[in-house]
Amino acid sequence: MGGNASRYSHQPFRRFSQLILDQGAMVTDADQREAQAIGLRNTTTLGGTSIRTGVPQTGGIVAWDVEDDPSAHKIPTGLRPGRVVADGHVGDVRPAPGSEVPDGPGLALLTAQADLLGTDAAGLDGPLVVYADLWHRPVGAAEDGRLVDPAFLSAQTSTRTELMAQLKLAALDGEIPSEADLAARVQDEGLPRFGSFRLTEAELTAEIVAPDACDPCATTLDDPNQDAGNDLFRLEVHRSGFNRPDLSRDGAPALSPDDARVTLKWSRDNGHVEVPVAEAATLLDDTLFDTAVFELTDLPAEQRMGLYTDGMEDRLATLHARDAIEAAAGAAPDGAMIRVWDGAVTIDLADASLDPQPVGALSAEGTLTQADGDWTLRIELGGLGLTLVANEIHTTADQSIIDRSERMRGRFGTLTEDAIVSKNLETWFS
Numbered sequence: 378m379g380g381n382a383s384r385y386s387h388q389p390f391r392r393f394s395q396l397i398l399d400q401g402a403m404v405t406d407a408d409q410r411e412a413q414a415i416g417l418r419n420t421t422t423l424g425g426t427s428i429r430t431g432v433p434q435t436g437g438i439v440a441w442d443v444e445d446d447p448s449a450h451k452i453p454t455g456l457r458p459g460r461v462v463a464d465g466h467v468g469d470v471r472p473a474p475g476s477e478v479p480d481g482p483g484l485a486l487l488t489a490q491a492d493l494l495g496t497d498a499a500g501l502d503g504p505l506v507v508y509a510d511l512w513h514r515p516v517g518a519a520e521d522g523r524l525v526d527p528a529f530l531s532a533q534t535s536t537r538t539e540l541m542a543q544l545k546l547a548a549l550d551g552e553i554p555s556e557a558d559l560a561a562r563v564q565d566e567g568l569p570r571f572g573s574f575r576l577t578e579a580e581l582t583a584e585i586v587a588p589d590a591c592d593p594c595a596t597t598l599d600d601p602n603q604d605a606g607n608d609l610f611r612l613e614v615h616r617s618g619f620n621r622p623d624l625s626r627d628g629a630p631a632l633s634p635d636d637a638r639v640t641l642k643w644s645r646d647n648g649h650v651e652v653p654v655a656e657a658a659t660l661l662d663d664t665l666f667d668t669a670v671f672e673l674t675d676l677p678a679e680q681r682m683g684l685y686t687d688g689m690e691d692r693l694a695t696l697h698a699r700d701a702i703e704a705a706a707g708a709a710p711d712g713a714m715i716r717v718w719d720g721a722v723t724i725d726l727a728d729a730s731l732d733p734q735p736v737g738a739l740s741a742e743g744t745l746t747q748a749d750g751d752w753t754l755r756i757e758l759g760g761l762g763l764t765l766v767a768n769e770i771h772t773t774a775d776q777s778i779i780d781r782s783e784r785m786r787g788r789f790g791t792l793t794e795d796a797i798v799s800k801n802l803e804t805w806f807s
Contacts, residue, residue: 383405385410396412396415413740421465428465432461433463454483460504470492484507492541492542493543511541512541513539514541514680524537576763576765577764579764610643611644622684640736643719652714657706661699670719671696672700673695673702674694675694678694697736733756742756742759743756
């Protein structure tokens with residue numbers, strides 16, 4: 378979940394060092410969110426200046442043997458629970474509860490991580506690269522009931538983020554590259570922070586029937602289901618065929634049309650409505666959610682975001698319309714949650730018709746056009762219009778990006794919450 382937030386005011390490229398409240402002024406959620414973001418940036422800047430990226434010799438994730446001959450030196454022998462640093466973020470890789478991971482030679486930790494449950498590396502052929510994926514995962518009261526106070530009727534007043542430290546695998550094609558070559562691929566090419574398909578516009582296409590100049594949040598539309606409040610709009614990539622780390626030598630793996638599907642989901646209230654499955658009856662009885670999309674998820678599913686390690690296939694979290702969620706929830710594992718979205722759609726970028734397939738009761742239309750070197754993806758679903766723009770697309774055989782007969786070979790970028798754009802279309806949807 379993203380929390381019930383009004384907006385995201387933090388500007389990563391401004392070097393704000395503090396947030397100082399005015400005397401007697403109202404305290405807003407945006408101010409508090411930005412104060413936390415500034416503090417986190419200052420901490421990671423310090424870590425990045427002193428360490429940047431790597432593994433500490435003491436207490437790190439790499440197990441060593443010390444050799445005295447011909448001179449004292451260390452030889453890595455495997456992985457163990459410990460710390461790893463990425464761009465100043467200090468992560469703690471822990472074994473999963475109940476697992477036994479020896480503190481010594483071997484790679485048993487890869488399939489027994491507390492922050493990456495349910496993975497299996499069996500059947501993978503080398504050579505393989507082990508890399509650390511550190512990211513901040515939102516956590517709400519539906520997952521951890523201790524985040525709310527029973528004295529306040531368990532009203533949710535905040536959310537948390539948890540730093541995930543995950544060790545993942547990526548396959549290498551051909552000969553093993555040099556350390557310098559591999560470092561360049563990991564840092565500059567294969568493991569990007571952001572992609573380039575930028576969300577440039579999200580608009581309600583329903584007609585305004587009662588504008589309110591004094592209170593924009595009270596503006597009424599002809600479709601009451603489309604009324605928007607003072608909430609952060611959230612667009613997420615739910616599932617993608619383009620979320621594999623690319624460490625191949627040519628940098629452009631050939632993909633089949635089956636890999637070209639991307640599922641997007643969105644919410645006008647930042648996707649903050651979520652409940653444990655055990656408490657879902659009241660939510661599902663509310664007619665307000667008759668046309669909503671319900672995400673059924675649990676802890677292992679929440680941990681599977683971003684780039685997928687080789688050997689990890691399923692998204693685990695599933696999307697359901699109102700008429701299917703109750704049956705799915707009845708078979709859900711303990712600890713499962715239901716999260717509410719306004720809409721979701723799957724698009725196949727290898728399909729010449731670009732016919733979006735909506736999840737739920739809403740209708741959908743989509744187009745992909747090119748002008749002056751820019752590609753524009755336009756999706757309209759249930760009174761909401763989304764416009765996404767990218768400035769470069771690579772294809773094989775000089776064919777169009779949407780060609781049924783050719784295997785797609787190119788790169789689409791990531792959709793991120795704050796729609797940050799990187800240099801070009803150099804990464805897959807992830």
